[in-house]
Amino acid sequence: MRTASGWTTVILVGVGAIVAQAFGRFTYSVLLPAIRDDLDHSNTVAGLLGTTNVLAYLVGTFVVASLTTRYKLLTVMRSGFVFSLAGLAGAAVAPNAAVLGIALFSMGFGGALIWVPSPAIAARAVGENRRGLAVGAVGGGVGIGIVITGQLARIVRERSGDEAWRDVYRIDFALGVLAVLMILMFLRHQQSAPTGQKVGGAGFGSLRQMPGWVAITGAYTAYGFCYLIAVSFLTSRLEDDAGYTESLASTMFTLVGLGAVAGGILMGVIADRIGERITLVVGFCVFASALVGILTGVVAIVVVGSVIVGLMFGGLPSVVIGYVVRNTTAEAFGPSFAAATFAFGVAQVTSPQLGGLIADLTGGFTLVFIVAIGFALGGAAMATRLPHR
Structure with a gap:
C-alpha cells in the first residue's frame, strides 16, 4: 500500500485537523444561537456547554504531555479520532443539554489528542x-472545515x-468517518521510538528549556482568550445586537473560515521570512482592529473584519506552533x-463562560468583544518579549 510523504502528509494532517477542530469545536460556535433557543434560552448555559468542550481539550493536553513520551506522535493522533467521532455521533442525537455536554467533552478530549x-x-x-508554511497549511485545513460547517449550518437552519441543528452534526460525523478512513490508510510518520522519559508538570519541565518560553506561552494564552470569545459569540453578536438574519450571520462566520484557510499559510510564510516575533506583534494588533470593526455592525466593515479575524485566527497559532517546532527536538516537541x-486551554476554559456571563449581565455582546480586544493587545505585548531569531 502506498503511504503519504512530503506535502501529501501535510494535506492528510490538515484533513485530520478539520475533524478535530472545525467539526469537533467550531460547529458548536456557529450553531450556538440555534442550540441555545432549542435546548435552553440562557447565554450562560450556552457558554457552559462551550466550556465543557474546551475543558476536555485542557484535560487532553495534560494527557498528551505524558503519552507523547511513551508513544509515537502518529499513534497518539490516531487514538484521538475515536473520541472525536464518538462525540460527533453523540451530538447528532443529543436530546438535551446534558447529553450534548458529554458529546462536546468527548470531542474536546479527542481534539487535543489529534x-x-x-x-x-x-x-x-x-x-x-x-516548516512555517507546513504548519500554516494544517491551520488552513481548520479554516476549510469552518467554511464547510458554516455553510451547512446556514442551509440547514x-x-x-x-431545531434541526443535529442534522449538521450528522453530516459532520459522516464526513469525519470518511476523513479518518483516508488518514488511517495512507498517513505514516517516521519517528524513532520515544524513550519514555518523564516530563515534569504536564510538560512544563520540557517547555522551560526552550528560549522565550514565557513570552510565547503568554502570547498563546492571550490568543486563547481573544479568539474563542470572538469566534464563539460572533453569530450571537450579529444576530442579537446588530439585527442580522441567521443567513447573513452564518455567512460572516463562513468568511472567518475562508480567512483562516489563507491565514495559516500566509502568516507561516511571513514568519519564515521575518521571524515569529514581529509577525505576532503585528498580527495581534490587526486582530484587535478587526474586532473593533465587527463592533460597528456596518455590513461592509463586518465583512472585512470577519475575513481579518479569520486570517489571524488561522495565522497566529500557526506562528506560535512554528516557533515551538523550530526551538525543540522531535522528542521534546510533544x-x-x-x-x-x-x-492556552486554561484560557479557553474560562473565556466561553466569561463571555456568556457578561452577555447575560449586560444584555448584549459589546462588552464581550471589548474584553476580547483587550486580550489581543495583551498578546501583542507578550510577543514583544520574544527573542529575535
Whole structure:
C-alpha cells in the first residue's frame, strides 16, 4: 500500500485537523444561537456547554504531555479520532443539554489528542525552511472545515429551522468517518521510538528549556482568550445586537473560515521570512482592529473584519506552533507544545463562560468583544518579549 510523504502528509494532517477542530469545536460556535433557543434560552448555559468542550481539550493536553513520551506522535493522533467521532455521533442525537455536554467533552478530549501531535508530523515532513508554511497549511485545513460547517449550518437552519441543528452534526460525523478512513490508510510518520522519559508538570519541565518560553506561552494564552470569545459569540453578536438574519450571520462566520484557510499559510510564510516575533506583534494588533470593526455592525466593515479575524485566527497559532517546532527536538516537541497548549486551554476554559456571563449581565455582546480586544493587545505585548531569531 502506498503511504503519504512530503506535502501529501501535510494535506492528510490538515484533513485530520478539520475533524478535530472545525467539526469537533467550531460547529458548536456557529450553531450556538440555534442550540441555545432549542435546548435552553440562557447565554450562560450556552457558554457552559462551550466550556465543557474546551475543558476536555485542557484535560487532553495534560494527557498528551505524558503519552507523547511513551508513544509515537502518529499513534497518539490516531487514538484521538475515536473520541472525536464518538462525540460527533453523540451530538447528532443529543436530546438535551446534558447529553450534548458529554458529546462536546468527548470531542474536546479527542481534539487535543489529534491536534497537539499534528504540527510536528506536518512540519517534519518538509524541509527546514518550509516548516512555517507546513504548519500554516494544517491551520488552513481548520479554516476549510469552518467554511464547510458554516455553510451547512446556514442551509440547514434556512430549510428546517433551529431545531434541526443535529442534522449538521450528522453530516459532520459522516464526513469525519470518511476523513479518518483516508488518514488511517495512507498517513505514516517516521519517528524513532520515544524513550519514555518523564516530563515534569504536564510538560512544563520540557517547555522551560526552550528560549522565550514565557513570552510565547503568554502570547498563546492571550490568543486563547481573544479568539474563542470572538469566534464563539460572533453569530450571537450579529444576530442579537446588530439585527442580522441567521443567513447573513452564518455567512460572516463562513468568511472567518475562508480567512483562516489563507491565514495559516500566509502568516507561516511571513514568519519564515521575518521571524515569529514581529509577525505576532503585528498580527495581534490587526486582530484587535478587526474586532473593533465587527463592533460597528456596518455590513461592509463586518465583512472585512470577519475575513481579518479569520486570517489571524488561522495565522497566529500557526506562528506560535512554528516557533515551538523550530526551538525543540522531535522528542521534546510533544510535551513542550502540550504544556503551552495546557496554558492556552486554561484560557479557553474560562473565556466561553466569561463571555456568556457578561452577555447575560449586560444584555448584549459589546462588552464581550471589548474584553476580547483587550486580550489581543495583551498578546501583542507578550510577543514583544520574544527573542529575535
